[in-house]
Amino acid sequence: MVAKINLQFKTMKSFYREYTTVFVTALSVYLNSLNGDFVHDDLPAIVRNQDVLGTSSVSQILLNDFWGTPMSHATSHKSYRPLTVLSFRANNFVSGLQPLWFHASNVVLHAIASVLFTRLVLVVVGLEQRYAMLAGLLFATHPVHTEAVAGIVGRADILACIFFLLSFLTYHDVSWKCRGHMVISFIMALCAMLAKETGVTVLLVNLLYDAYVCWHPIKRATIELKWNEDALQFSRRASKVLLVICVLLLYRLIIMHGSLPSFLPQDNPAAANPCPQTRLLTFCYLAVFNVWLLLCPSHLSHDWQFGSIPLVTSLGDVRNFATCLLFVSCFCVVYKSVADLEHHRSAPLVIGGLLVAIPFLPASNLLFTVGFVVAERILYIPSMGLILLLAYGAQILHSRRRKLLIFASYFLLVIFSVKTISRNYDWSSRQSLIKADLRTLPHNAKMHYNWANYLREDGSKDALAEHHYFEALRLWPAYSSAYNNLGTMLMQHSVYEAETYFLKAISYNPNHSNAYFNLGQVYRKLNRTQEAIEALEKCIASNRNYVPAYLLLAKLCSKPFHLTDRLYNVVLRIHPSSPDHLAYYADWLRSQYRYQRATKIYEKSLGIDFRHRDSILGLAQSLRLQGQMARLHQLILRWQVILNKRAHHSKGPLVYSGDLYITRWDEYKQGQITSIPAETRLSSSSNSRIIPCAKVMCAMATPGIGQQKANMVLQHSALRQPAIQVSQWHC
Template identity: 50%
Template sequence: DLRPHFAALAGLLFAVHPVHTEAVTGIVGRADVLACIFFLLSLLAYHGQPKCHIWISITVGALSMFAKETGVTVLLLNLAYDFYLHWSSIRWSLTEMKCNREAVGFASRAAKILTSLAVLLALRLAILQGSLPRFSQQDNPAAFHPSFYVRILTFCYLAAFNWWLLLCPVTLSHDWQMGSIPLVTTINDSRNMMTILMFGITFLLTLRCLQDFESQKHTPMVLGLMLLIIPFLPAANLLVTVGFVVAERVLYIPSLGSIVLTVYGIQILWYSWTSQRQTIACFVVLLLATGCMRTIARNRDWRSRESLLRAGLTTLPQNAKMHYNYGNFLRDTNKFELAKAHYYTALKLWPSYASAHNNLGTLLNYSHEAEHHFLEAIKHSSDHVNAHYNLGQLYRKMNRTADSEVMLRRCISLEPTFTPAYIELAKLQDNDLRIIKLLKRVLELNPNDPYFCTAFGYWLFKKGLYEESLRHYYRSLQLSPTYKEAFIGVARVLRKLGQSSRLFQLITRWQLIHRNSSNEIKLSHVYLLGWSLRSELTSKAKAYDVYYEFGSSYDDTEGTENCSLKTKWSKQKKNKTSSRSSKGEERIRTTKYVSPFIVHHLLDSL
């Protein structure tokens, strides 16, 4: 067994291993951390007590699986390690054809483990609705290569590459897809040397562990090899096809085995080479210091989206997806020219990258080149919903109505819940009944979104259907009582219907809501400006100035006659004390009450 000091060293090495950075800092990787916690608890429940708590171990193992699918391998690990510990009794029982107590106990535990494993796998498959996840060639190019020979060579090399990341985590990246690791297509590829070396060492370790089944003098080596291999099997593309080339987060649990083997080797050297203990101690300190520095540096890469993408481009400039993601970041930060350059680079590295074609097309300002990229995206990914939608938008801008309608309807057939396509399609219709049908479909898809209720209400208002419009505006207010656009819509309708008292109640309600929440509103619309700017009779001079500054800058006012209003303001300004207002003030306090004067002014301005 590992001595206490070396067990502590194993814990320290696990804590500073740089390959854990993605699992700890990334949100997706937290599932691997949680799975590892349950994994170890299951292992302890099975082997960490004098009495095996098998059902507790199985239950905690199930929790590990629900956190991350690879967690279910703890059941196989428990069974394999149990087989190793009781090998003498099992061998005697098989040789003598007699059942002893330990062999029967192992058989009982094995039956429970295997039955539970089958049930858990069936349950996990049922959660996936009876089918495994489907991935594209971009996710795992080797899995889609037609040659079995190339697939085997590449998968074996990827296993060796993961092993190398555990031993020497110098080259780390959050994404290893799309050209990061080229396929191994020939036996003459130099990378096959690493594959041969890794499998050779693994084979020798396995032989040494099999020899130890009798003497059981090197238990940490056996357990370390099991921890290294068994949890990694689901990610090895042997049983199922995975959706990644290399993922550092899946090495979180296998790294336990790598560290146990390393520390056990150091322990053997410590007690074998007593004269070289100082050298071994220096090596251990150097190993810990290197791990700390690399982990700190890697954590800095994960500080922000930009720093992570920049680090990825530095490590893997040949990764098309890295350029695509960095282009997305630049687009989001309004650096469109740089974004285009990285999209072009991504397409140069991976010409069939549909998403890069689509995103590049959105930056080309509805040109014929944009049409080309949208068509290329659809060519390489016929079910690309966004490409169909963007091409439909482009055709509408180019007045190619028929082509636009074809693309939008195809978009809807691919994704019946894609709301923007219905809205764009409604813009193309000249029949009100068709438009109403499409907009009602939008409301069905988004029943709890006040934006779409308000938009439909505004369309009805423009068509003169005031009662129906008012009903949708009120529905929007039910969903979001503070939604300003809905208040404005209700004000429009009530003004058209001449319902001044209800409009007064609406303004009072708006005022109370904002006074009880933030006690201030933005100067953004005349329907709210009309009563907000004229907050008190003592501040009419300020309101008068703001009226001249903002009063004519809105297109929603219809038939406003301001002459009499200005006269009233001028007369009252002479009789009241003006309050001093600062220019450039963006927010104002709401009033404590709504005076009749304010309501009169609002109705007159509306």
Template identity: 55%
Template sequence: MGRRAKEAGAARVYSVVIVIAVLCYINALQGDFVHDDIPALTTNPDVLGTSPLQNLFNNDFWGTPMGDINSHKSYRPLTTLTFRASHWIAGLTPLWFHVGNVALHTLCCILFARATLAVAGLQTPFAAVSGLLFAAHPIHTEAVTGIVGRADVLACLFFLLSFLAYHDEAWWGREKRIFYSSLLAALSILAKETGVTVLLVNLLYDLYRSWPPVKRSIQDMRWNEESIQFARRAAKVFMVTSLLLVFRLAMLQGSLPRFSSQDNPSAFHPCPHVRLLTFCYLAAFNFWLLLCPATLSHDWQMGSIPLVTSLADYRNVATCLFFAGVLWLAYRIIADFESQKHAPLVLGALLLSLPFLPATNLLVTVGFVIAERVLYIPSLGLAMMVAYGAQMLYEKSSARSKTSVILSAGFCILLTSFGSRTLVRNLDWSSREALVRAGIQALPHNAKMHYNLGNFLRDTGKPELARTHYTEALRLWPSYASAHNNLGTLMPGAVDAEAHFLAAIRHSPGHVNAHYNLGQVYRKMNRSEEAVIMLERCLRLNAAYTPAYLLLAKLHSGPIVGRLLRHVNRLQPANADYLAQYAEWLQNNYRFEEAQRYYEKALRIQSDHKASFLGMAKTYRARGQKAQLHQLLLRWHMICCVQRRSRIVYTGDLYLRSWELYKPGQVTSLPEHAKPSHRLNHHHPHLACTNVEMAPLLVSGGETEEQTLDGLCALRDRAEKDMKPG
């Protein structure tokens, strides 16, 4: 009966945790792609399925090859694979990506509740408290509501599975627990790098539970059976950890990720004492966010937290209090190795501290100051320690009924405040505008927030307001290269734009877009030689930057143009626009057979590509292939009928008849007997064969000239590409 009652209590815990986890994120399901979701999902070929599946295991999280110098070096193929599966099932529909994140978070809550019951040994009501606090904690909104935060949630899922496989004997028993635990730890690392810390947590908690026989063995200077078994497990864990670390280092492929001072100012400060004081304060600040998540932001870069430059800074008081608490906690844990009475306290401290180590800048330099998503796994430890503290107060109380009422009321207030804060924070992540405005409200002195808001205002057609926020970003952070670049794209005068692009290059010599944009400005100012120099520098920084090749092709003439366009097609072989552009150059140079091959390739990629239809028609005309031209016009006619679903008048015969009656170079207009029938608009200009332009092939019957379907000739000349933001 006792076992059955315990199982029933555990089932109730899991049920209530599931309900709260879903309710706290129910309003997140309607959110859009925002912030890092856009580059990581909507433009990532590994997610969209436009790249081979094996590329997913060679590229970083953002779709860049790991060996590329510009790679972020974040190797998370398992997370990317889940994104690819979501896209394969439902396309780029944000709803199903959010559903996946909430489902994974719910599973993590269930597994954590299991760990508190089966491994930590919390009483059932207090295990429910820990699970509910974790389910509703507002610090998790970036990881759960932000779609790219799935990396942290998925890593936590396999983290908990690995921990339970190692320490919960009801799962796989004692014989194969190291194997299954190591396998799940490897999956956690493939979801996100911080998953490697589960191996340390497993080993140290195993040491805690095995300490009495291990201590006896040390004192007696003689192995006993329990210490031998622990030594074997420790050796296996060390071996697996070493192999996984070697694999992860090998995936760096000879280079480390590149960060800048604006990403993590404290890590790049020249004074060691400033770095130490700031890092220590940041650890205390992260702990405060776990305790009181009142101020939350999706980005804490660029002056959000000023550097601690002296001992007189009042923030050092908070640092001292935090580390005093850490020392007291360490003392209690060491003392408990002897008594073995406070397992939840020891396990909570391990979960709180070890997964946070990679974010402290003590082991490696990271590209952020504060990142709320990295607190997803450490919050497990805090939730467990809070629940265990409440359990100790209840057990030591002489009036348990009153204590139970007080603790229940306090927990309800805390859970309500956490849940409501999470629901409100979910709304901040619902759209790009909501997120950037929430960021400005939370951190008005953060230059990155003004830059992000400026980007949003620029993209929504409000350039004046965008310039205001770019200017404010530069006031707060004068060396902000991307703000200089984007402000330059909004300058009405070429001189002002040039000044901002030069400033961007001065502060960030590797800024590719600034070099390209400066080349654009020089081209408009007729400073062609300087434009070429800038574009060549741009290509030295990024040899695959296709807009620079296209602009160079406009600045050059002769065979070099063909070589540039051919190289663009090597870089982007599946781009119909680039294929048609090179085919047009071939056609203009009387290489009609080659041009035709490229037009056909473009049409295989995009069957309704208008520029390729136009080019093919010109090629057939130049080669005298009237039958093929007639078939091409019929094909275009059918495509337009399907797309427009309207009454269409076919004028291909008119074009062919005009071709037969008037040879190139004879006239510039059609005579009366060759004019179109009364069903067509007589005011619409029809160019005869003197030019390479052709008459509109398809005209909507009975409509005005403004309502007619655009002819192929309207797309002959490609518009000049806009300047590149960012």
């Protein structure tokens, strides 16, 4: 054991320069990504994910998918990555939703992955140090990795790669082998799978490379029909690996509840095409396209759907030549590897080929249909194989083209670094990302759709947003979400035109829950209540967890009592810890004169968030209507103590309003005043949001003043503001 530890230390020390260079380079090229914001998939996976925000229990992470939806739900994406979600949750626990620390974690993890890959090339593959370092530097700077590193959700691929490499090194690195190394390798493989599904492929890579290394004893045992010790040891290892693969795949099927995710045709047009020839030719060409992205990452995009890559519909398509070229190259690599089995001189070819092909299999559409055309971040692990093959080729050509190789290596590293740094700027914000990729793929309907969404939210460029929506529909006439968002934009100005677009969205996608909800809003505006109710019921039928539909339906179905009560209870079952939804329910109960029940719900809401404004105001009004003035006074005093303790530099609206209430109450009790004087003024430093709160507090200050006189006080206040409207749901 001591000898093995000394060997590990000696190995680490002898390659210290290579590891340090690769680590520092990986950090350097992604340094400018630290200024990035949450963009693209970061928003649903992190910012709006209850599992990341910590509002759900840790155990729930094991039951939900990557986006926070229960794996058992029909709309689940079925992407099961609890280890990655836990890392996001840890980030949020330590630093909150600050993008800087999420990005910093990604960059450090990428640097670790780069060092581990360098070790694999040095120790297991056995390339010369200079070419092993070249491989590590190419991996650290490759522009195709920007989506995985600069895009925060790409951490799933980075973590999977780290555990993938740890599993492989534990299995094959002689200096890492110790008692129980197989168990450690299996645990690392499990972690890789829990980080991202493709991580489980390391078990197959381990098994196939083990078979390559043990080829001689396996061949001898086959010829002699007698097991030798080495062949017997291999058979035991292979049995364990196959058993673990079966167990992990079975677990994956169980957690998916026996169903695959469903995707729209535009997500993967080739898979939805009815012609078998078109599907086969296109899938083969997509493999070529992915290899080309690794060789020449000049055109990168965060989304390759919606016709970005035209289908290969005939044998005469010139792109089939590229497909044939790739298959010939693969055949040459396989032939060379098999021909050298006796001499074991092709370890770089074998490992490189395995690293390219096996991890890419789940994304190839050969085993099952995936919900994307091309995704750059899934190339994070397969890129190691191609980079290894390039470094091995450079080592072979070293003696004949030394100066040219040195120049080409430096040139390639500079080009990769510049492209990566430039691409990081694209990933810095939603605007820059969509704008850059729209230039790359002007024929991508989704790019126009995303850009139109951004312009619409900007609020000042509705005409330009409308133009891009229509351009998206021109490129993809069945784009239901474009029809829906176009209708949403026009709903404020032309209700009837908006209705037409919502109906078109539903005609192309009968399960479009957002379109049904928006159609219900239109019918409500037009006082077509029954049609609005029917639209909302269809919305709920297409998505049982669509909370806005339940809330709007509860407003429309205010009678009978039991129906509305049931709708609110469904909302609370979906989001039991939402103070907003609890306050909505309590407000409705108060309007139905169920004051005691409303009081309990308000108190439950404040137990979750004691600062929740609507719950504080609602509870104050509920207690006043019940005549419980002493209890109201005690509650406000208690809240005021808590709020004052937590108000550091400036008092918030509730703190100031509570101070105003307590002062006036004390004056009233001492007989100094008999009512609230009209010259009462609120501090000009206060936020306008204190007005509704102060209104309630003033009404509470003297039992006889009533709400009307409180309104008179506020009417003369210098800070009189329009009533704050409840935010509406926009889909």
